[in-house]
Amino acid sequence: MSAALVSRENLPELARDIINQAIAAGATDAECTISEGDEFSASVRMGELETLKDAGSRGAGLRVLIGKRMGASYTSDLTPDGIRQMVHSAVDLAALTTEDPFAGLPEPDELGSIAADLHLFSDETAKLPTEERIAMAKRGEAAALAFDPRITNSEGGSFDSNVGGRIFANSRGFLGSYRSSSCSITVMPVATKDGGMERDYWYSYARDYHSLDSPESVGRKAAERAIRRLGSVKVETQKVPVVFEPRTARTLLSSICDAVSGTAVYRRASFLAGKLGEKIADERITIIDDGTIPGLFGSSPFDDEGVPTRRTPVIERGVLKSYLLNSYTARKLNLKTTGNASRGITGNAGIGHGNFFLEPGTKGAEEIIRTVKNGFFVTELIGTGVNIVTGDYSRGAVGIWIRDGELAFPVSEVTIASTLQEMLNGIAEIGSDLEFVTSVSAPTLMIGEMTVGGR
Amino acid sequence: MNFSESFFAAKFGITRHDLENYLSEALGRGGDYADLYFEYLATSSISIDESIVKSATQGVSLGVGVRVISGERTGYAYSDDLSPEKIRHAAQVAALIASGPAKVEQTPLEEGRKRNLYPVITAPNETEFKQRVELAQRADIAARAYDPRVFQVQVMYADNLRHVLVATSDGVLNFDRQPLARMSVFVLARQDGGPPQQGHAGGGGRYELDFFKTERTPEYFAKEAARQAIVQLDAVEAPAGEQTVVLGPGWPGVLLHEAVGHGLEADFNRKGVSAFSGRIGQKVASELCTVIDDGTIGGKRGSLNVDDEGNETQRNVLIENGILRGYLQDKLSSRITKAMATGSGRRESYEHIPMPRMTNTFMLAGEDDPEEIIRSVPRGLYCANFGGGSVDITSGNFVFSASESYLIEDGKLTRPVRNATLIGNGPEAMKYVSRVGNDLKLDEGIGICGKEGQSVPVGVGIPTVRIDRMTVGGTA
Numbered sequence: 001m002s003a004a005l006v007s008r009e010n011l012p013e014l015a016r017d018i019i020n021q022a023i024a025a026g027a028t029d030a031e032c033t034i035s036e037g038d039e040f041s042a043s044v045r046m047g048e049l050e051t052l053k054d055a056g057s058r059g060a061g062l063r064v065l066i067g068k069r070m071g072a073s074y075t076s077d078l079t080p081d082g083i084r085q086m087v088h089s090a091v092d093l094a095a096l097t098t099e100d101p102f103a104g105l106p107e108p109d110e111l112g113s114i115a116a117d118l119h120l121f122s123d124e125t126a127k128l129p130t131e132e133r134i135a136m137a138k139r140g141e142a143a144a145l146a147f148d149p150r151i152t153n154s155e156g157g158s159f160d161s162n163v164g165g166r167i168f169a170n171s172r173g174f175l176g177s178y179r180s181s182s183c184s185i186t187v188m189p190v191a192t193k194d195g196g197m198e199r200d201y202w203y204s205y206a207r208d209y210h211s212l213d214s215p216e217s218v219g220r221k222a223a224e225r226a227i228r229r230l231g232s233v234k235v236e237t238q239k240v241p242v243v244f245e246p247r248t249a250r251t252l253l254s255s256i257c258d259a260v261s262g263t264a265v266y267r268r269a270s271f272l273a274g275k276l277g278e279k280i281a282d283e284r285i286t287i288i289d290d291g292t293i294p295g296l297f298g299s300s301p302f303d304d305e306g307v308p309t310r311r312t313p314v315i316e317r318g319v320l321k322s323y324l325l326n327s328y329t330a331r332k333l334n335l336k337t338t339g340n341a342s343r344g345i346t347g348n349a350g351i352g353h354g355n356f357f358l359e360p361g362t363k364g365a366e367e368i369i370r371t372v373k374n375g376f377f378v379t380e381l382i383g384t385g386v387n388i389v390t391g392d393y394s395r396g397a398v399g400i401w402i403r404d405g406e407l408a409f410p411v412s413e414v415t416i417a418s419t420l421q422e423m424l425n426g427i428a429e430i431g432s433d434l435e436f437v438t439s440v441s442a443p444t445l446m447i448g449e450m451t452v453g454g455r
Numbered sequence: 456m457n458f459s460e461s462f463f464a465a466k467f468g469i470t471r472h473d474l475e476n477y478l479s480e481a482l483g484r485g486g487d488y489a490d491l492y493f494e495y496l497a498t499s500s501i502s503i504d505e506s507i508v509k510s511a512t513q514g515v516s517l518g519v520g521v522r523v524i525s526g527e528r529t530g531y532a533y534s535d536d537l538s539p540e541k542i543r544h545a546a547q548v549a550a551l552i553a554s555g556p557a558k559v560e561q562t563p564l565e566e567g568r569k570r571n572l573y574p575v576i577t578a579p580n581e582t583e584f585k586q587r588v589e590l591a592q593r594a595d596i597a598a599r600a601y602d603p604r605v606f607q608v609q610v611m612y613a614d615n616l617r618h619v620l621v622a623t624s625d626g627v628l629n630f631d632r633q634p635l636a637r638m639s640v641f642v643l644a645r646q647d648g649g650p651p652q653q654g655h656a657g658g659g660g661r662y663e664l665d666f667f668k669t670e671r672t673p674e675y676f677a678k679e680a681a682r683q684a685i686v687q688l689d690a691v692e693a694p695a696g697e698q699t700v701v702l703g704p705g706w707p708g709v710l711l712h713e714a715v716g717h718g719l720e721a722d723f724n725r726k727g728v729s730a731f732s733g734r735i736g737q738k739v740a741s742e743l744c745t746v747i748d749d750g751t752i753g754g755k756r757g758s759l760n761v762d763d764e765g766n767e768t769q770r771n772v773l774i775e776n777g778i779l780r781g782y783l784q785d786k787l788s789s790r791i792t793k794a795m796a797t798g799s800g801r802r803e804s805y806e807h808i809p810m811p812r813m814t815n816t817f818m819l820a821g822e823d824d825p826e827e828i829i830r831s832v833p834r835g836l837y838c839a840n841f842g843g844g845s846v847d848i849t850s851g852n853f854v855f856s857a858s859e860s861y862l863i864e865d866g867k868l869t870r871p872v873r874n875a876t877l878i879g880n881g882p883e884a885m886k887y888v889s890r891v892g893n894d895l896k897l898d899e900g901i902g903i904c905g906k907e908g909q910s911v912p913v914g915v916g917i918p919t920v921r922i923d924r925m926t927v928g929g930t931a
Binding site: 045048049050051052053054055057058059061070071072073074075076077082085086089092093094096097098099100103130153154155190196197198199229232234236237267268269271346347348380382383384385387389390392394395396398412413414415416417418419451452453454455 | 500502504505506507508509510511512513514515516517518527528529530531532533534535545548551552584585588606607609643650651652653693695696697726727728730806808842843844845846847849850852853854855856873874875876878879880926927928929930
């Protein structure tokens with residue numbers, strides 16, 4: 001059987017076969033992940049097609065346990081030879097690792113899959129002709145270029161899509177698979193004024209192209225955002241209230257998500273380690289992880305160890321209720337897995353998230369901004385300055401200064417700094433505008449005081 | 456070695472004739488240029504945590520990418536199956552970007568000049584796995600032995616061996632064997648049950664495994680990581696606002712990578728979207744600054760014999776005595792702007808389209824004594840180590856995060872400060888460089904640069920420099 005002959009339909013069978021080969025080679029337990037996918041990308045710039053990419057690939061990964069020792073391998077060569085080599089490679093490696101008393105698979109009664117259709121896949125996008133995909137990218141960019149004479153240039157517009165499948169099998173009888181699809185339109189215009197140049201972007205992301213926002217609305221939004229950055233200044237260093245729009249508030253949620261990861265917690269590499277059951281945030285804060293919401297980008301029927309996904313309240317009214325756990329970190333912490341195992345095609349499972357979001361409040365974004373006399377509305381964050389171990393937070397920021405409740409003038413080349421502990425407790429307002437755009441979502445968020453570093 | 460003995464010819468029976476056929480298939484719809492990039496990548500990784508070897512992984516991926524350029528358009532397809540049907544299919548898909556009858560005369564393939572910047576006989580990836588596990592274990596032991604306040608140690612060792620073959624319709628035929636290895640040590644320390652602090656160190660390059668036994672031992676990285684974690688235990692709040700900043704030698708060269716390097720990549724400049732667009736010949740830094748991107752330094756992480764488009768890498772002057780000199784080119788940009796190749800076309804893998812990228816980016820040494828530079832500062836911040844950085848190439852604003860820094864008071868380093876982000880504007884920030892030390896140092900070999908979703912290994916370097924004005928994102 002040549003690689004070309006392993007059809008997509010036969011991949012689950014291949015996964016089961018790989019498990020059998022691993023057991024025959026001496027593994028006491030084994031897990032196999034196979035992924036396959038096709039990617040498409042069309043990008044246009046200044047009205048002309050610039051790049052067209054269309055291809056697919058597959059790979060298989062294996063993790064074996066021999067007693068409490070672990071070995072792992074992967075291959076993109078799905079021929080019988082390639083598979084045999086992968087199996088032997090994993091088994092050989094297991095002989096070289098040390099025993100880990102907590103190593104293992106989830107318990108059989110923990111395994112399973114959500115039966116309901118999660119609407120992760122649509123074959124509509126696959127049917128869309130290339131010309132129409134290019135046309136959507138062009139329409140998006142054209143709308144941005146036409147929006148205002150100050151939009152003088154562009155980094156382009158693009159239409160991207162991905163369709164793929166994931167198959168997972170283990171030696172405790174689990175075999176599951178699901179397919180998912182996504183597509184997006186992105187526009188990145190450049191605005192110019194008085195020799196200054198600013199770019200921004202906007203995008204729409206969906207499971208199928210019918211659900212995308214119109215290319216024109218994406219283009220206009222991107223243009224509007226680039227223009228409002230023109231003529232930005234650096235402000236004086238000061239301590240002020242900071243309002244995060246949903247796109248930047250989401251990054252705060254990502255940091256919280258990292259901090260409740262079981263791996264960071266058992267290693268005590270998180271400022272939230274050892275805080276289960278304690279009040280760690282303002283009581284208006286409720287953060288949920290839910291991998292079961294149909295159609296959303298953080299949903300899946302089972303996690304990367306074959307455990308069903310679920311809804312996990314992480315912080316409830318300011319109290320830390322749960323970490324995000326896979327079976328390994330659950331054993332380490334003497335807890336139960338929360339179905340948050342995540343991995344590529346091989347290796348030990350790490351921690352991922354489903355749809356990780358902050359429950360919305362009642363005020364609109366404008367209403368929140370109106371409460372601020374002197375403060376900073378943050379529209380973009382750059383840099384990696386969040387330390388999950390200590391909670392120290394310091395990032396580059398771009399945005400608009402708030403003066404007497406109004407968005408007054410654009411600001412850039414400044415930093416905002418605090419600690420995640422103080423930010424969680426210092427929440428002043430939570431907006432009502434929660435939208436599930438990506439798998440981590442937050443509404444507009446206001447922190448009572450942060451240090452803005454500038455002149 | 457000639458082509459017939461090369462990896463892809465020997466292992467997969469690929470002939471020159473095959474390559475020429477695939478290229479003519481790729482140009483079958485009228486493109487101006489086509490290339491093929493074959494890649495075979497073997498990787499391994501080891502992770503030690505809590506003194507347990509928790510993970511040992513190895514694997515293989517292979518494939519070929521086919522690119523067709525027609526004017527400013529690029530068509531790209533790839534296959535993870537090297538059978539002739541699959542490669543021809545990829546070539547046909549990539550060819551769709553062009554329209555009209557084939558018009559380009561293919562140049563016969565000619566092998567490039569051979570040099571070897573990394574004469575590694577046995578790549579780390581080809582050594583006995585057990586040896587590599589033992590090296591990683593040594594780091595764990597050394598970090599724990601450094602200080603009783605160390606309570607958590609994680610060691611990551613990873614290596615890979617990449618075989619590449621590039622064939623182009625303008626006659627380039629080049630192949631390379633690229634070994635790479637890296638060890639990283641992460642340490643957590645705490646005092647009297649107080650909050651933990653972290654330290655991180657690591658390094659490597661395109662060397663034999665012996666590098667970790669003689670040049671840079673596991674103990675070296677372990678002690679450095681542990682030292683940083685212990686230092687942070689006494690850290691005070693970082694200052695906020697504009698300060699005089701002194702950067703220590705080595706890894707703080709990430710400043711150059713963010714402040715100028717990305718902004719000089721030719722794709723952004725060709726499109727006029729970089730803050731450096733159209734500024735060649737202009738002053739963009741103090742006259743003390745000469746910045747180089749050099750892909751030819753023996754064994755370094757960012758070095759390559761040939762770039763991922765088959766061109767030899769070289770030493771490129773980006774800024775000379777403060778004056779902007781040149782951009783980093785890939786094939787597409789140099790074709791469009793009729794610029795000379797700079798050997799800067801790189802890609803993450805066969806699944807990716809090449810782009811202009813940096814290799815090893817550094818500033819040439821100046822004349823000042825580093826100690827004297829610190830003494831010259833009445834009040835400021837000394838940054839010895841950084842985490843990552845990033846840049847908005849259009850506005851030119853960049854940030855980088857200081858992971859180990861100290862207050863300078865009356866010309867002396869006093870207290871360590873907590874992590875803080877530094878922010879500046881590319882074409883402006885380096886005008887404030889007022890002192891350049893005589894102690895140029897390249898980093899230890901841990902850099903990964905991300906651009907448009909593609910990661911490639913890079914190096915950076917800098918001597919001690921004083922920057923009179925830069926915004927520090929602390930809270931004090």
